[in-house]
Amino acid sequence: MEEILWEVQYLSPPKTIRYCKKCGMKTEHVSSGLFRVNAQQKSLDIWLIYRCASCKSTWNLTIYSRINPKSIGQTLLNQFMNNDSELAQRYAMDTELLKRSGAEIEAPSYSIIGEIIDFTKDVELKIVSKYSEKVKVSKILQEKLSLTKKVFDEMVSSGVIRLENGADIHKCKLQHDIAVLISGATSILKM
Numbered sequence: 525m526e527e528i529l530w531e532v533q534y535l536s537p538p539k540t541i542r543y544c545k546k547c548g549m550k551t552e553h554v555s556s557g558l559f560r561v562n563a564q565q566k567s568l569d570i571w572l573i574y575r576c577a578s579c580k581s582t583w584n585l586t587i588y589s590r591i592n593p594k595s596i597g598q599t600l601l602n603q604f605m606n607n608d609s610e611l612a613q614r615y616a617m618d619t620e621l622l623k624r625s626g627a628e629i630e631a632p633s634y635s636i637i638g639e640i641i642d643f644t645k646d647v648e649l650k651i652v653s654k655y656s657e658k659v660k661v662s663k664i665l666q667e668k669l670s671l672t673k674k675v676f677d678e679m680v681s682s683g684v685i686r687l688e689n690g691a692d693i694h695k696c697k698l699q700h701d702i703a704v705l706i707s708g709a710t711s712i713l714k715m
């Protein structure tokens with residue numbers, strides 16, 4: 525059985541909407557890429573600074589609130605202090621964190637990075653995502669495999685495509701990783 529890995533990658537941070545007091549309405553807020561760190565001896569607060577796209581008012585997205593400074597380690601703390609761009613990007617991509625903080629999210633477009641499946645082989649496909657936004661596994665498979673819904677449904681009902689854990693592939697959403705088994709696809713595709 526051939527093992528193949530696909531990874532979901534966002535093409536941009538999600539559009540982040542929240543109420544702006546100055547504008548008096550909901551507006552898009554954009555990450556400045558800058559952290560604000562308030563470090564005292566026993567208490568540490570860290571925010572990612574957003575700006576209203578219309579009036580530039582700031583909004584601080586809480587990342588850590590009143591935690592023990594020792595609990596995150598000096599390396600990570602330095603990354604926050606130095607506005608590490610990858611770290612800032614990671615938090616700006618964290619749709620669950622943004623939602624918990626009261627922002628409305630428009631899920632970003634994404635692409636699936638990975639090899640094309642050779643349908644003549646039996647394949648164990650692992651799909652991974654480092655993002656918290658859940659995407660329907662059936663949608664990922666149909667898009668990346670360029671299958672019509674009809675053919676995809678036929679492959680699922682005949683057991684050609686199935687989840688390793690036996691769950692219903694039509695209902696399953698990708699959270700962190702999922703394993704998909706593909707075998708005997710040529711019987712459906714008449715290759």
Ligand SMILES: [Zn+2]
Pocket residue numbers: 544545546547548551576577578579580581
């Ligand atoms: Zn505003």
